[in-house]
Amino acid sequence: MTALALLLTVAGLLYLMCAVLDLRLALALFCTLLPTYLLRFALPLPFGPLDALPSTLLEVFFWILFLTWLLVGRQPRKKPKVTAAKNMTNDHDLRRWMPGLVLLLLGASVGVLIAPNLISALGIWRAYFLEPILFFFLFADLVRDARTRRMVLGTLGLTLAAVGTVAIVQKLTGWWIPNPVWRDEATRRVTGFYGFPNGIGLMAAPVTVLMAAWTADLARKVRRGRNLTWPLLAGASALLGLAAILFAVSEGAALGVAVGLLTYGLLSRPLRKYALIGLIAACALTLAYAPLRNYASLMLSMRDDSWQVRQTVWSESLDMIADRPVFGAGLSGYPDALTTYHLARHIEIFQYPHSLLLNFWTETGLIGLAGFLALLWSFFVSVGSTFRRRPDEWLPQALLAAMVALLVHGLVDVPYFRNDLAFLFWILIGLAASLRLSTVTTKKKRLKSE
Numbered sequence: 001m002t003a004l005a006l007l008l009t010v011a012g013l014l015y016l017m018c019a020v021l022d023l024r025l026a027l028a029l030f031c032t033l034l035p036t037y038l039l040r041f042a043l044p045l046p047f048g049p050l051d052a053l054p055s056t057l058l059e060v061f062f063w064i065l066f067l068t069w070l071l072v073g074r075q076p077r078k079k080p081k082v083t084a085a086k087n088m089t090n091d092h093d094l095r096r097w098m099p100g101l102v103l104l105l106l107g108a109s110v111g112v113l114i115a116p117n118l119i120s121a122l123g124i125w126r127a128y129f130l131e132p133i134l135f136f137f138l139f140a141d142l143v144r145d146a147r148t149r150r151m152v153l154g155t156l157g158l159t160l161a162a163v164g165t166v167a168i169v170q171k172l173t174g175w176w177i178p179n180p181v182w183r184d185e186a187t188r189r190v191t192g193f194y195g196f197p198n199g200i201g202l203m204a205a206p207v208t209v210l211m212a213a214w215t216a217d218l219a220r221k222v223r224r225g226r227n228l229t230w231p232l233l234a235g236a237s238a239l240l241g242l243a244a245i246l247f248a249v250s251e252g253a254a255l256g257v258a259v260g261l262l263t264y265g266l267l268s269r270p271l272r273k274y275a276l277i278g279l280i281a282a283c284a285l286t287l288a289y290a291p292l293r294n295y296a297s298l299m300l301s302m303r304d305d306s307w308q309v310r311q312t313v314w315s316e317s318l319d320m321i322a323d324r325p326v327f328g329a330g331l332s333g334y335p336d337a338l339t340t341y342h343l344a345r346h347i348e349i350f351q352y353p354h355s356l357l358l359n360f361w362t363e364t365g366l367i368g369l370a371g372f373l374a375l376l377w378s379f380f381v382s383v384g385s386t387f388r389r390r391p392d393e394w395l396p397q398a399l400l401a402a403m404v405a406l407l408v409h410g411l412v413d414v415p416y417f418r419n420d421l422a423f424l425f426w427i428l429i430g431l432a433a434s435l436r437l438s439t440v441t442t443k444k445k446r447l448k449s450e
Contacts, residue, residue: 256407329363359416
């Protein structure tokens with residue numbers, strides 16, 4: 001047995017023990033383990049067209065968690081024991097998510113059938129669609145109370161803190177930065193675990209907004225005599241995440257965080273006036289300070305080099321989609337399909353078109369794009385409904401702000417088509433569903449008591 005195989009076996013057995021003993025703790029730990037998708041290997045197959053199945057350590061952890069949940073199940077009190085899968089059929093409120101979920105999975109499945117590389121497409125279908133969607137059902141079943149939600153948020157904050165810590169070390173030393181241009185002190189851009197600067201921002205933007213919002217809520221509770229430890233930890237995580245984004249020079253992520261924080265500030269009644277004051281001050285500073293004014297003018301006019309590249313990529317992608325508007329290029333088919341339309345030879349053909357909506361359209365066609373938009377609609381309706389019922393609850397506002405940050409970043413990048421990012425998106429969806437389910441349950445209990 002090789003050292004890698006031994007490591008995987010030990011890690012899998014330890015996680016299995018945790019899942020059997022406490023499924024909710026195992027779920028929370030899974031959120032900390034999202035970066036383990038970077039540990040890739042091939043599982044040997046005894047039969048079939050492939051000698052080995054490409055996989056990641058994150059997938060191993062997922063299937064351990066999912067199968068344990070499926071077999072052990074959630075056992076509600078005062079009811080006959082049933083499996084978790086049967087429990088899910090009784091959750092009528094989850095039906096609001098089904099149209100988007102089904103359309104997205106259907107679009108991805110069609111994308112497999114028309115893909116130029118079937119094996120690669122099946123891998124993407126499994127890792128970016130099937131597994132995260134199954135995870136959503138698991139998440140919605142297990143995360144039904146404030147304590148479990150805090151566990152999930154805490155472990156996400158721990159992951160963000162780890163990313164931020166590595167980013168600070170890289171900024172100071174240049175260690176583990178693969179590209180010499182990024183490693184050079186004059187042009188240094190940190191890469192974290194991910195090997196490229198924007199990899200940090202894709203994960204950090206929505207989680208930084210969540211941690212900042214949680215810090216604000218915990219800080220208000222400190223004034224009522226609560227413990228100071230948790231707001232300090234959440235605040236440290238948010239600051240580390242922001243530092244990672246800035247040191248990576250991820251402009252799309254920074255813009256997403258700024259808009260997300262502004263959204264949270266405007267939605268939160270205690271913070272609204274401070275958000276407005278901050279917005280006015282930021283606008284005044286931008287107008288008064290020439291370097292900021294010039295930078296804002298450059299960005300808004302789209303004369304920056306990165307904007308020029310993206311405009312070219314978007315234009316060529318739209319030309320390609322115009323010839324295949326219904327089904328797109330299929331999963332993993334974008335680079336091959338774009339070859340005919342790629343006229344700007346000085347720009348490489350990227351894996352994706354650097355736009356979240358274009359990405360879903362090219363990979364999953366109109367069916368998958370419609371499913372993604374339906375999921376977003378359900379998300380905003382669900383969180384908005386919870387917000388109206390519980391206007392003093394911070395998490396609905398924070399989830400709205402985090403999704404806004406993700407979507408703003410998605411205007412210029414693709415914060416979904418990566419193993420950890422797909423799970424992170426469905427964690428946001430799962431938290432929204434969890435809040436809604438707990439609100440409905442609380443309302444039913446109150447009506448029964450009356």
